[in-house]
Amino acid sequence: MIRFNQVCKRYPGGYQALKDVSFDIAEGEMVFLTGHSGAGKSTLLKLIAAIERPNSGSVLVNNQNVGVLKGGALPYLRRNLGIIFQDHKLLFDRSVFDNVLLPLQICGFDHRESAKRVRAALDKVGLIKREKANPIALSGGEQQRLCIARAIVNRPAILLADEPTGNLDAAYAQEIMAIFKSFHQVGVTLLISTHDEIALQDAGVRVLALKHGELQYDSSGVPSAEPFDFAQNMLAETSGGSGQS
Amino acid sequence: MHAFAQHLSVLRTVLQRMFVSPLAGLLNILVIGIALSLPAGMYTLLQNAQGLVAQLSGTPQISLFLAMDAKADDIDHLRKQLAQHHAVARSEFVDRAQALEQLKQSTGLADVISGLKQNPLPDAFIVYPKQSDAKSLDELRNELAKSPMVEQVQLDSAWAYKLEALLKFGRVAVLILASLLSLALIAVTFNTIRLQILTQRDEIEVAKLIGATNGFIRRPFVYFGVAQGLLGGIAAWLIVTASLLLLNHQLSALTQLYTSQFVLQPLSAGDSLSLLLFSVYLGWLGAWLSVARHLSQIEPR
Numbered sequence: 001m002i003r004f005n006q007v008c009k010r011y012p013g014g015y016q017a018l019k020d021v022s023f024d025i026a027e028g029e030m031v032f033l034t035g036h037s038g039a040g041k042s043t044l045l046k047l048i049a050a051i052e053r054p055n056s057g058s059v060l061v062n063n064q065n066v067g068v069l070k071g072g073a074l075p076y077l078r079r080n081l082g083i084i085f086q087d088h089k090l091l092f093d094r095s096v097f098d099n100v101l102l103p104l105q106i107c108g109f110d111h112r113e114s115a116k117r118v119r120a121a122l123d124k125v126g127l128i129k130r131e132k133a134n135p136i137a138l139s140g141g142e143q144q145r146l147c148i149a150r151a152i153v154n155r156p157a158i159l160l161a162d163e164p165t166g167n168l169d170a171a172y173a174q175e176i177m178a179i180f181k182s183f184h185q186v187g188v189t190l191l192i193s194t195h196d197e198i199a200l201q202d203a204g205v206r207v208l209a210l211k212h213g214e215l216q217y218d219s220s221g222v223p224s225a226e227p228f229d230f231a232q233n234m235l236a237e238t239s240g241g242s243g244q245s
Numbered sequence: 246m247h248a249f250a251q252h253l254s255v256l257r258t259v260l261q262r263m264f265v266s267p268l269a270g271l272l273n274i275l276v277i278g279i280a281l282s283l284p285a286g287m288y289t290l291l292q293n294a295q296g297l298v299a300q301l302s303g304t305p306q307i308s309l310f311l312a313m314d315a316k317a318d319d320i321d322h323l324r325k326q327l328a329q330h331h332a333v334a335r336s337e338f339v340d341r342a343q344a345l346e347q348l349k350q351s352t353g354l355a356d357v358i359s360g361l362k363q364n365p366l367p368d369a370f371i372v373y374p375k376q377s378d379a380k381s382l383d384e385l386r387n388e389l390a391k392s393p394m395v396e397q398v399q400l401d402s403a404w405a406y407k408l409e410a411l412l413k414f415g416r417v418a419v420l421i422l423a424s425l426l427s428l429a430l431i432a433v434t435f436n437t438i439r440l441q442i443l444t445q446r447d448e449i450e451v452a453k454l455i456g457a458t459n460g461f462i463r464r465p466f467v468y469f470g471v472a473q474g475l476l477g478g479i480a481a482w483l484i485v486t487a488s489l490l491l492l493n494h495q496l497s498a499l500t501q502l503y504t505s506q507f508v509l510q511p512l513s514a515g516d517s518l519s520l521l522l523f524s525v526y527l528g529w530l531g532a533w534l535s536v537a538r539h540l541s542q543i544e545p546r
Contacts, residue, residue: 079456106457
C-alpha cells in the first residue's frame with residue numbers, strides 16, 4: 001500500500017531530514033512510527049501526502065509514485081488519504097459539523113448523504129452532541145477527535161496521523177488509540193507517528209523507528225516482545241539528552 | 246443536477262461573505278458603478294447628439310446661386326453641365342420668382358416682400374451629390390464655384406459634418422476613458438479578492454490538504470468577482486438612467502423655448518445588456534487574475 005524506496009529528503013539550507021529510507025506497509029496494516037523529535041517522522045508523513053517531495057528514491061502509494069505527481073493529480077491522491085495533523089488545522093470560522101463536512105463538499109457529495117456521513121463520523125469519535133459548537137470551545141482532546149472525524153468522514157483507505165496524542169494526558173491518549181484500533185479492525189491502513197510508550201508496548205503492532213533521518217529499526221518479523229524494548233530504549237536515550245557514544 | 250446544487254451552495258457562501266462586511270461591499274459596488282457610469286453616460290449623450298445630427302442634416306445639398314444678370318441660355322447650359330456631371334445625383338432648378346413666392350408663404354414676411362420694388366433673389370440650382378463624405382463634397386463645391394455665371398456656392402450641411410467630426414472625437418475620448426476606468430475596475434476587484442484570499446489563507450491551506458482541486462478553491466472567489474461586477478453594473482445603469490431623467494426634466498424647459506420636441510433617449514435594451522455583461526466580465530477577469538496570482542503562493546507546509 002505504501003512503499004518507500006531509498007528515499008532521501010534534504011531541505012533547502014542543507015538539513016538532511018531523511019537518509020536512504022526503505023520500507024513497505026501492506027494493505028490493512030497498522031504501523032507506529034517513532035523516534036526523537038527531528039528524527040524525520042513528520043517529513044516522512046508529508047512525503048506520503050506529497051506535501052513534500054523526495055530528493056531521491058521513490059514513494060509509492062497504491063503503486064503510484066507520488067513524488068512525481070503533477071499538481072493537478074494531487075487532490076485525487078489526498079482524497080484517498082485521511083490526514084490527522086499535529087496542529088489539528090481546524091477552521092474556527094465554522095461549526096464542528098461544518099469542519100467535518102468540508103472534505104465531503106470538496107468531493108461533491110450531495111447534501112443529505114453528507115449530513116449522514118458527518119454524523120456517523122462524529123458519532124464514532126464521540127462528538128455527536130457538540131456538532132453545533134465552534135471548535136475553539138472544544139478541549140484539546142476533543143479537537144484531536146474532531147480532526148480524526150474530519151480525516152475519516154471520506155472513508156479513506158489510508159490514515160496518516162502525526163503525533164495524534166502528543167499533547168494529551170494518558171486517558172485521552174488511550175481513548176484515541178482505541179479509536180485507531182477500531183479503524184484497523186475494519187481494514188484501514190494506518191501509519192501513526194507517536195511517542196506514546198503505552199501504545200508502543202502494544203504487542204502485534206509493527207513499529208518503525210527513525211533516528212537522525214535513518215530507519216533504525218523495523219519490528220516486522222521480530223518476536224513480539226522486542227519492539228517495545230528497543231523503542232523504549234531509544235526514547236530513553238534521546239530524552240536523556242546524551243547520545244550513545 | 247447535483248453539480249448545480251453545488252454551484253448554488255458556493256453562491257450562497259459568496260452572498261454570506263458579502264453580508265459579513267456590507268459597508269465595504271457597498272463601497273466597492275458604488276466605486277464600480279460610478280466608474281462605469283461615466284463612460285456609459287457620455288456614450289449615451291453622444292448617441293443622442295448623433296441622432297440629432299442625423300435628424301437635422303438629412304441628405305447633403307449644395308445650393309448654387311447664379312448671378313443676377315444670368316440669361317436663360319446660361320441657365321440651360323448649366324443645367325446640361327450638371328446633368329452630365331459624374332458626382333451629381335440630380336439637380337433642381339429654382340426660379341427666382343418661385344423662390345420669392347415660397348419665401349412669402351413660409352415666413353409670414355408677405356407684407357415686407359410685397360413692398361419690395363424688385364425681386365432681390367437670384368435664380369438657383371439645388372444640387373444633390375452622389376457622395377456625401379466631407380472631402381468629395383468639398384471638391385464638388387470648389388468645382389461648381391468655377392462655373393461661369395455662378396455667384397455663390399453654399400454647402401448646406403457643412404456644419405453637420407463638422408459636428409459629426411466632433412462626435413467622432415468624442416467617441417474616441419469615451420473609448421479612452423472607458424479603457425482606463427476598466428483597468429481601474431479590474432484593479433479594484435483584484436485587490437478585493439487578494440484581501441479575501443489572505444483572510445481565508447487557513448481555509449485554503451486546509452482545503453488543499455484534504456484534496457480540494459484548484460477549481461474548487463477558485464470558484465467562490467471568482468463568483469464573488471462576478472457578483473460584484475453585476476451589482477456594480479446595475480449601479481452604473483441606475484446612475485445613468487437617473488441622470489438622464491434629471492437632465493430631461495431640465496431639457497424640456499429649454500426645448501420648449503425652441504419649440505422643439507427633443508428628448509434624451511435612455512440606454513437602449515441592447516446597450517444596457519452590454520453594460521451589465523461588460524461589468525460582469527471585468528469582475529470575472531479581476532477575480533480570476535487575482536486568484537491565479539495568489540492561490541499558488543499558498544501551499545501547505
